[in-house]
Amino acid sequence: MNDVIKLLNAHRSIRKFTDEAIDQATVEALVQAGQCAATSSFIQACTVIQVSQGEVRDRLAICAGNQAYVASAPVFLVFCADMKRLKLACDMHDAEMLSGYTEQFITTSLDCALFAQNVVIAAESLGLGCTYIGGIRNQIAEVADLLELPELVYPVFGLCIGHPAQNPEAKPRLPLSVILKQERYNDSEDQARIAEYDQHVREYYATRTGGQKSMTWSEQMSDMLVKESRPHMLPFLQSRGFIKH
Numbered sequence: 001m002n003d004v005i006k007l008l009n010a011h012r013s014i015r016k017f018t019d020e021a022i023d024q025a026t027v028e029a030l031v032q033a034g035q036c037a038a039t040s041s042f043i044q045a046c047t048v049i050q051v052s053q054g055e056v057r058d059r060l061a062i063c064a065g066n067q068a069y070v071a072s073a074p075v076f077l078v079f080c081a082d083m084k085r086l087k088l089a090c091d092m093h094d095a096e097m098l099s100g101y102t103e104q105f106i107t108t109s110l111d112c113a114l115f116a117q118n119v120v121i122a123a124e125s126l127g128l129g130c131t132y133i134g135g136i137r138n139q140i141a142e143v144a145d146l147l148e149l150p151e152l153v154y155p156v157f158g159l160c161i162g163h164p165a166q167n168p169e170a171k172p173r174l175p176l177s178v179i180l181k182q183e184r185y186n187d188s189e190d191q192a193r194i195a196e197y198d199q200h201v202r203e204y205y206a207t208r209t210g211g212q213k214s215m216t217w218s219e220q221m222s223d224m225l226v227k228e229s230r231p232h233m234l235p236f237l238q239s240r241g242f243i244k245h
């Protein structure tokens with residue numbers, strides 16, 4: 001295994017950071033590494049907003065469901081899917097951009113995910129730790145106001161970056177046999193394999209929490225997926241011109 005694969009295998013989200021600052025040159029190097037990710041049809045649709053510690057950051061932490069590390073992380077970035085810049089490109093050629101396609105929502109959101117994952121890998125390669133913050137979509141309209149996002153721009157997720165002040169074990173992932181299928185979709189053995197995996201996850205949580213949390217993966221999913229999933233997202237995206245058809 002080479003060093004890149006070892007680094008990827010060692011990933012874990014970090015939610016406690018030391019006070020050590022990250023210099024701006026490093027932040028810019030990370031974001032430039034993000035820019036090097038593949039981008040659908042070269043659209044380069046990700047815009048990153050760096051939010052320094054202070055009032056707006058504190059509000060973002062509240063919007064994200066009171067996630068304290070959003071306020072305290074040395075660096076906090078918000079990744080935005082940005083069709084506005086693409087409109088500008090069209091305007092430069094007197095071309096009327098057709099917007100609001102679900103396909104554009106997918107490609108711009110994917111651009112953000114690939115971009116951000118490059119940032120995370122680059123940060124981890126420097127010994128930094130990160131956590132994605134999808135929680136900012138809990139109150140996405142307020143987040144958009146706080147960041148003064150115009151129409152055709154939406155915040156996909158945030159990212160905390162800092163020097164780790166904790167060293168959690170990597171979370172066990174589903175067995176490869178469940179994830180990697182050969183030639184066609186076949187899930188006939190998945191239930192048995194998931195049941196086995198569930199026990200690893202239970203042990204992982206028990207060890208990590210000193211026996212306080214006992215939860216399997218399938219229990220976690222079944223708790224979560226019986227609840228509505230941010231039903232305000234569609235009306236929000238529609239109100240911003242992001243999804244029409």
Ligand SMILES: Cc1cc2nc3c(=O)[nH]c(=O)nc-3n(C[C@H](O)[C@H](O)[C@H](O)COP(=O)(O)O)c2cc1C
Nearest residue numbers: 011012013015067131132133134135136157170171
């Ligand atoms: C798009 C996205 C949004 C996430 N949002 C949050 C979040 O709001 N808060 C949080 O603590 N972790 C968040 N996470 C981190 C996941 O909970 C974490 O990646 C997952 O549990 C696996 O753990 P690991 O990253 O330590 O391997 C998010 C991850 C992704 C990819």
